[in-house]
Amino acid sequence: MKRALICGVSGQDGAYLARLLVEKGYEVYGGSRDAQMATFRNLTRLGIHQDIKVLSISVVDFRSVLQTLLKVKPDEVYNLAGQSSVGLSFEQPVETLESISVGTLNLLEAIRFSGLPIRFYNAGSSECFGDTGKEAANELTPFRPRSPYGVAKAAAFWQVANYREAYQLHASTGILFNHESPLRPERFVTQKIVKAACRIANGSTEILTLGNIDIARDWGWAPDYVEAMWAMLQQDQADDYVIATGQTNKLRAFIDVVFQAVGLNWQNHVRVDPDLFRLTDIAEGYANADKAQKKLKWAAHHTMKEVGKLMVDGYLEQN
Incomplete structure (x- = not known):
């Protein structure tokens, strides 16, 4: 039985990913900043709360991250934690940068330090691209972010790429365009x-x-997109992928x-x-997700x- 740790399990993507992994027979650990106080209403709504082993982890605290990895010893780690609102990032730029960029760096460094054969997924964002006009962005499109959120996600992307190349970590980033569901909070x-x-x-x-x-925007269906996250970690070689509908x-x-x-x-x-x-x-x-379709055999269904x-x-x- 494979073991997965989802950081940010209480959010939209975390809950749908948890359900997918449970269905695939994984032992799933779900991390939240304070598992004793969190409601995990999304897990309850999907009917899987009892199937997830929830624990407290602060991705901005290296000691917390390392302790969790050494305790759980996961095969796969999914980093979906951090401030998730573009609009809010203008009001909380420091919190946004720390929770996304520093959080990602702590996870990468803890994986490297632990020596465990962990495969790592990082939640990237189309906000990294900024305004590309009519050009459909792909994995080679330059980043020109136009928000504190986009800047933080771009920094995290390059951290993942650096650890993959320097330390041969199996670390991938999914550059996800907008994806929605009934689990979205009303601030979206x-x-x-x-x-x-x-x-x-x-x-x-x-x-x-x-x-x-x-x-x-290119709007997709969140349950489709978590399938792409999982597919990235099943590849022999780690890589980065644009995930979108193309519409x-x-x-x-x-x-x-x-x-x-x-x-x-x-x-x-x-x-x-x-x-x-x-x-x-x-x-x-605009998005070009041809690489994901060819290599991951993934395409949006909605x-x-x-x-x-x-x-x-x-x-x-x-x-």
Whole structure:
């Protein structure tokens, strides 16, 4: 039986990855900053809380990381920890850099120090690319991040590449474009839209206030993307991969899909507030995930339209 440690198991990706690994017969350890206080509601929602051995680990504390690795002795470590909001990173740039960049470095150094044959996955982000215009970003596209979050993720990416080359660690980064699900917290705009649309359809008279709805993103389905994470660690050679659907849509198209799913015309219920525009935002994001398709035999199974409808269905099931 393989043993996996997921750092950041309480988040969207951590919960779906935990479910996938349980289904594959892994012994799964889930790390959180304070396992005694965390609710692990996402694990409960997926019906797998009892299948996960939860433990406390602070990725910004090297001693905590090393102790955990020596105790668990995992075959695979998935680094999904750290501050996860682009918008919040402008308000908490130091916390963002420490939790993502320093956290990744601690995990890499602890793996190297331990001498254990651990395979390591690092959660990268399309935010590293910045604004590439109409160019579909692939693994060779230069990084020009436009947020503290993107800067932190870019630093972590190069740390992984350095440890892979210098110390021959089996360490890979998945450069994931936007991926959503019903487990997203409401601070993410997709979930904010879904919850507001469902409340309005249920009689609320509120107006949904949003920032720039003309941004364009490649939106996928989170459960598809964790399959790619697992596939990277099954390869003989570690490498980095762009993970995306290859289809880009404007946010207003996502809004339309969600409101149509609850029988409403979004234009009657949405207001744009320029004060909510980010200081520096990416106008459009395009992705080329051909390498993942060829080497990992991975492809996204859900389009943006399906994602929007699935998120609505997921919210209605819970309310």
